[in-house]
Amino acid sequence: MYKNILTAIDISAESEQVLQAAKRLGDVYGAEISVIHVADNPRTFYPSVYGEIAGYDFTFDEQTFRQSLVERVAKLAQPFGIESDHVSVEFGSVTNQVVEKAANLGTDLIVLGSHGRHGIQLLLGSTANGVLHHAECDVLAVRVKEDS
Structure with a gap:
């Protein structure tokens, strides 16, 4: 039924639970699994104008930052048999x-994590809720258990 699964993760320890769910589904359906991590646009955190004001050099290399995130996400995905060429990092x-x-x-x-809190928005979380309502494919929200 499913041939192409996109797994959206953050880079927390709970990501492993989401990757495990995607892996199980991928194994059952013989599906290809890709992983995406979306980070806030780093330029919003490192504006060069502050460097001019403070007298510091806040030069920011977006490509280096992206590559370090790709490596970190690939390291999380690797134990689940997901190759680094199926890993992407986006900003926004x-x-x-x-x-x-x-x-x-x-x-x-699309497989992503969600925390079980109260109310429909909190039940799914704003990200899971947004993806569910805008995606043109099925969405599976995996209830993640926070590490204690």
Whole structure:
């Protein structure tokens, strides 16, 4: 049924739970698994204008930052048999980037994590809720258990 699964993760320890769920589904359906991590745009945190004001050099290399994130996400994905060429890091809105990546890959299932809190928005979380309502494919929200 599913041939192309996109797994959206943050870089917390709970990501392993989401990757495990995606791996199980990938094994059952013989699906290809890709992983995406979306980070806030680093330029919003390192504006060079502050360097001029403070007298410091806040030069920021977005490509180096992206590569370090790709390496970190690939390291998380590797134990689940996901190759680094199936790992991507994007900057911006998590919902928009995940939905766009899924469309570009021809994804038929998005797997992401969600925390079980109260209320519909908190039940799914704003990211899971946004992806669910904007994706053109199925979405599986894996309830992650926070490490104690």
